[in-house]
Amino acid sequence: MNSNLSNYFKGVSWFLLALLSSVLNDIISKKIGLEFSFTQISFLRSLGSTLTLIPFILFSGIKTLKTKKLKIHFLRGILLFFALSTWVYGLTITSVASMTIISFSIPAITLILANLVLNEDVKWYRWVATILGFIGVIIAMYPTKTVFDIRMIVLLLSAFIFSTLDIINKKFVNSESMISMLFYSSFFSTIVALPFTYHSWRSLNYIDLSLIFVLGSSANLILYFLLKSFSLVDSSAVAPYRYIELVLAAIAGFLFFNETVSHYIWLGGVVLIFSTTFIFYTEKNNIKICSKF
Template identity: 25%
Template sequence: MTSKRNGYIFVLLAIVIFSIQDAISKHLGGLYSPVFITMIRYWAFAAFAIALAARSRGGLAVAARTRRPALQILRGVLLAFQIVVVITSFSVVGLAHSQAIFSAGPLFVALLSMPLLGERVGWRRWTAIVIGLLGVLLILKPDGTSFDLRFLIPLSSALIFSIYVISTRLVSRDDSSMTSFFYTGVAGAVAITAVGPFYWTTLAPQDWAWMLLLCITGTSSRFFLIKAYELLDAAEAQPLTYLQLVFASIIGVSIFGETLNPNMIIGSVIVVCAGIFTVWRESVVARRNAKAPEPPSSQTLT
């Protein structure tokens, strides 16, 4: 019970810090290029990943050893690109609306797991996915009449992150979580540094403090999330992660003057409920399959 309690504490800490990080990203994203912001943030992330890997069992040599180098590098590049899109979304669409669309991520993961991972999705999860996607449509039409093309930005971010999650599941079959974390930081830093200098901007003196705080929140939130998933499974942690939508809405309305509308609120509730059910049902199926006895081999058949 103590480990479970600590796991929930780590999740809550990660979500609170993620929300602060998102608010800082929105502030800086309105002043500087998202590519430039992501590059500075990734330098801190990569340094943290290298330091963590160096202290792990076997050190850097073991952490950097992978059976899926191409896929690991792809994961790092995908996440770096997704963060650029996220910061852009915060600036263009807003915190609350962006997070509402991001919450559809588990639904996209469930959809992509069929063609990319060969997983089977039963009628219960299919029902949740369809209902959740209807909720997404409500969010995408805030005034109930027209579709705002700006919402393609957070929608593409949710899809990119879903591909990242799927690729993480694929590499987890062969590599350790430390190896995956190492490549997420290092490969992403290398990729964003290849283009970031073209967007270099001189930071105002007061913004160096915000950038430093962004780097601190970016690394600490990842650390707490890692600790949380060491103690909890996805079905236990996922419901709490949706608190980020609540925090984003509060920050967006109170600090940035964003507005909420009935379609967004109703759609968000539908998406969150569908996402929680999808993750919970996936864990139920996984536990049932793990307990199922293996079929007898052909040599034992009579």
């Protein structure tokens, strides 16, 4: 197996791990979101992420936090807070699967931004895979009336912010240490969230604290997995694989919240899986062809 193909497989694998961690986060966020404000959850998630990184910082040395891009990290923190807050809000008003459907506007946004901001050469087959995935999204969301709720505009904004974060992370992942990328986004997000949380604060019990710890740890894993993926492949190369999250979210919603999954969602899921299979084999064959020259 040549190095390009190996990196592609590894990049996709890291990205899929990020999706699994993301679904876990959605489950926990939805559960505690029924009891606490979305701003408090965003604050606690960011705080938990920051605290769980401290042992790694102490082990690696404070020098790992050295950066010349503090303003960029602060911007990432601001974006992360608003993305998380609107996302958790969405989980409290609709199903996990429906929220995942909303998130599928992210690949198209990522492709456009990758082309405009990163000057990535977005191959034709990546556009095809993304369009196929979007068709699957339309099929899946057809019977879901809540998708057309005016409040969904806020959730689409959340998807745009997350996509913007993906692009920023991709742009700076190779010039910053992994720990600094993880720490500063969580730290600044915590700072930004603090004033929004003050007036809506509710006390937590031990179970809540345990869930927050898992939420914070899982949040770090999501970003870690994404950064590992982006260090190996273009962000546009893995964008279509995000659609697999729909199937994972539908299963999780049914198992943990007894959320019914219509046959439209499963039909859309089949189209989504087809799109990811298409992009996987197309990328694989393209890399093999390029390696011959």
